[in-house]
Amino acid sequence: MVILDGKKVSNEILENLKKDFASLNKKVSLAVIWVGNDEASSIYIKSKLKKCEELGIEGKLYHLDENTKEEEVLALIDKLNHDDYIKGILLQSPLPKEIDEIKCFNFINPQKDVDGFSNVSVGNLALGRPTLISCTPKGIIRLLKYYNIPLEGKSVCLINRSNIVGKPLFNLLISENATVTMCHSKTQNLEFFTRNADIVISAVGKPNFIKGDMLKEGSIVIDVGISRVNGKVVGDVDYESVSPKALYLTPVPGGVGPMTVAMLLENLYEASKNQDKF
Ligand code: NAP
Numbered sequence: 001m002v003i004l005d006g007k008k009v010s011n012e013i014l015e016n017l018k019k020d021f022a023s024l025n026k027k028v029s030l031a032v033i034w035v036g037n038d039e040a041s042s043i044y045i046k047s048k049l050k051k052c053e054e055l056g057i058e059g060k061l062y063h064l065d066e067n068t069k070e071e072e073v074l075a076l077i078d079k080l081n082h083d084d085y086i087k088g089i090l091l092q093s094p095l096p097k098e099i100d101e102i103k104c105f106n107f108i109n110p111q112k113d114v115d116g117f118s119n120v121s122v123g124n125l126a127l128g129r130p131t132l133i134s135c136t137p138k139g140i141i142r143l144l145k146y147y148n149i150p151l152e153g154k155s156v157c158l159i160n161r162s163n164i165v166g167k168p169l170f171n172l173l174i175s176e177n178a179t180v181t182m183c184h185s186k187t188q189n190l191e192f193f194t195r196n197a198d199i200v201i202s203a204v205g206k207p208n209f210i211k212g213d214m215l216k217e218g219s220i221v222i223d224v225g226i227s228r229v230n231g232k233v234v235g236d237v238d239y240e241s242v243s244p245k246a247l248y249l250t251p252v253p254g255g256v257g258p259m260t261v262a263m264l265l266e267n268l269y270e271a272s273k274n275q276d277k278f
Helices: 006-024 039-054 070-081 101-107 119-126 135-146 166-175 190-195 256-276
Strands: 029-035 058-064 086-091 155-159 179-183 199-202 219-223 227-229 232-234 246-249
Touching: 006 039, 006 135, 006 256, 029 039, 029 070, 039 058, 039 256, 058 070, 070 086, 070 101, 086 101, 086 256, 119 166, 135 166, 135 219, 135 256, 155 166, 155 190, 166 179, 179 190
Parallel strands: 029 058, 029 086, 155 179, 155 199, 199 219, 219 246
Antiparallel strands: 227 232
16 A cells, blocks of 8 residues: 655645745735634644745734624735735635635635635636636645546545535546546445545545445545544544555545645745736
């Protein structure tokens, strides 16, 4: 079984991006908007800002109180949309439930939408048009390509239908000519789909959800899930039973997670270049 080493691959991507950003010869800023005090968000934001610093990019955190009103978030996005130094805007999810998250994402100028969550970015991706692509799905495809794992003609069982993982990943996989079955909590007989798949991508968020007996021999398993068990970060995969069955497997941590951060910075670089054209 081969471990798909997202940490190593992302480090290579980031090394190259550092040179790319330096060659722009100008200040690039990423604005990160965080509303509230969600603990997991704080960890993700710290790691994104740290990577910005390592790449010589300014990461500007706008930390708003959990009682912030939707209009205030929209006003901040509007200000950042018009700030020429800000090349990317990242609105950290989840937002407090009183705020319409989709409305806020959609208010971000698509040119600065480094998470690829605006209607324009999502629509372009669905139509196969060039766009900023959401980071986790993009990172998964990049990792598979790095290891020369073919997608064309392969059957993929994708367990997730969320806007940030499942739907964009579905679009990317079909544009790579894979045959995709999208499963979710209402899917009946999930094992039927996982056992018939060449590639299983699990983004459920339940520890030990994927067991070896759900897979066919030699399958490729991408573990997107993140859960915390006794303070330890774990994925969806039961490593003990899956590792003898799988040909390739992503670890958690060190698989899809670091690829996501690398793709965010790659999107920021693309966004900076595109904005310079105007
Ligand atoms: P989400 O919206 O809660 O999606 C979970 C998906 O799992 C849903 O589609 C849900 O189905 C499905 N599901 C739940 N129980 C199931 C079951 N018993 N059988 C089959 N499907 C089931 O969460 P998300 O935001 O997409 O994130 C998913 C996981 O990925 C989380 O653990 C998150 O932390 C992780 N994640 C990791 C990264 C990374 O960079 N590594 C990035 C993003 C997310 P329904 O649609 O029917 O509810």
